Each structure stands twice: as C-alpha cells, then as structure tokens.
Amino acid sequence: MKANIGTIDRSLRICAGLLFIALSLTGVIGWWGWIGLVPLATAIFRVCPLYTFLGIKTCN
Incomplete structure (x- = not known):
C-alpha cells in the first residue's frame, strides 16, 4: 500500500x-x-484505509 x-x-x-x-x-x-491502537497502527504503517477510500492524502 502507498x-x-x-x-x-x-x-x-x-x-x-x-x-x-x-x-x-x-x-x-x-x-x-x-x-487508541487504531490511530497508532495507522501512524506506524503510514496508511489509513479510510483516507484511501475517501481519496485523501496528507503527505507529499
């Protein structure tokens, strides 16, 4: 995943x-x-499935 x-x-x-x-x-x-494990896991892997679904990207 990107x-x-x-x-x-x-x-x-x-x-x-x-x-x-x-x-x-x-x-x-x-x-x-x-x-709190959910935001922690998404931060560690740098991938948020909800962001992918909504087309949001907060990195360059």
Missing part, C-alpha cells in the same frame, strides 16, 4: 493513540481506550 499520511498527521495520531491507551491503562476511561 503511504497517505503526512508528518503532522502521523504525529497527531501517535499522540492521540498513546493518550487513549495511557488513559485506559490508568482506568480513567475504561477498556474502550484501547481503540
């Missing part, structure tokens, strides 16, 4: 993903905080 996530978008996804996971581990938001 990368469609840029640097700023990637940084925001990593921060949001880690925040959700940390809040889940501390018990602040419960088990659903593990949804």
Whole structure:
C-alpha cells in the first residue's frame, strides 16, 4: 500500500493513540481506550484505509 499520511498527521495520531491507551491503562476511561491502537497502527504503517477510500492524502 502507498503511504497517505503526512508528518503532522502521523504525529497527531501517535499522540492521540498513546493518550487513549495511557488513559485506559490508568482506568480513567475504561477498556474502550484501547481503540487508541487504531490511530497508532495507522501512524506506524503510514496508511489509513479510510483516507484511501475517501481519496485523501496528507503527505507529499
């Protein structure tokens, strides 16, 4: 798959993903905080399936 996530978008996804996971581990938001794995995974692989479907590309 071709990368469609840029640097700023990637940084925001990593921060949001880690925040959700940390809040889940501390018990602040419960088990659903593990949804933070989704933005974290898309940031690591630099590919967002939803962006591909919508034709969005935030990288050069």
